[in-house]
């Protein structure tokens with residue numbers, strides 16, 4: 031498992047671009063036939079990818095760094111289907127996840143097995159936080175997620191925000207998770223920008239066609255840094271950092287938060303004119 035340390039904003043300001051990427055970007059998460067995990071000390075979140083091949087299920091392993099027999103001994107886990115479909119079997123109960131469906135798996139779960147469904151591509155994105163009170167495992171299909179339309183085509187930020195795991199949806203200890211999808215012609219996410227000093231947030235961009243890129247912006251509002259990201263790259267946003275970006279076409283991303291509270295609207299809005 032890769033380990034990323036927590037960062038102070040003053041250290042990040044002058045980091046060379048390669049070091050900035052090493053600290054905050056997680057790429058190559060989706061390797062055929064493998065489980066890839068990244069641990070960040072920012073709110074002790076873990077993200078990763080599992081890509082089972084047809085006929086070869088993958089059982090979630092607990093990395094040595096967690097010092098726990100099973101991955102969910104002290105953790106809750108969210109699984110998002112980024113591919114076409116696949117199944118997740120949680121303590122013997124099988125759930126089928128279609129594209130953009132999310133499965134919440136509670137702390138105390140003993141076994142999690144990922145499998146492909148025939149020839150469909152199964153690409154499971156994993157996001158986890160510490161948890162000490164096992165909430166029930168729950169499948170939230172895309173069509174059952176809380177849905178909000180926001181932004182405007184005239185400012186190229188028309189988008190749909192789907193919330194799967196949140197205070198009024200699937201219950202969790204810390205995780206708040208959803209998916210935002212930009213409409214054709216709209217490219218700006220999370221615009222106008224915000225911070226939330228009470229929560230870390232991680233974005234995983236997907237649905238970006240071949241040949242396109244995302245310009246992701248992080249850093250303190252008056253000292254921003256830019257990262258060029260590709261399809262299925264993730265980027266860690268410490269609680270002090272803005273997190274917004276623009277694509278060369280429309281795209282979607284999974285956002286997941288953990289920390290002090292679960293109030294989605296607890297954001298400190300930042301005027302576009304205050305960015306530097």
Ligand SMILES: O=C(O)C(=O)C[C@H](O)C(=O)CO
Nearest residue numbers: 189191210219220221231285
């Ligand atoms: O496009 C958006 O706006 C978002 O998706 C914002 C994220 O959900 C977020 O940053 C929540 O704190």
Ligand SMILES: [Zn+2]
Nearest residue numbers: 224226231273
């Ligand atoms: Zn946010």
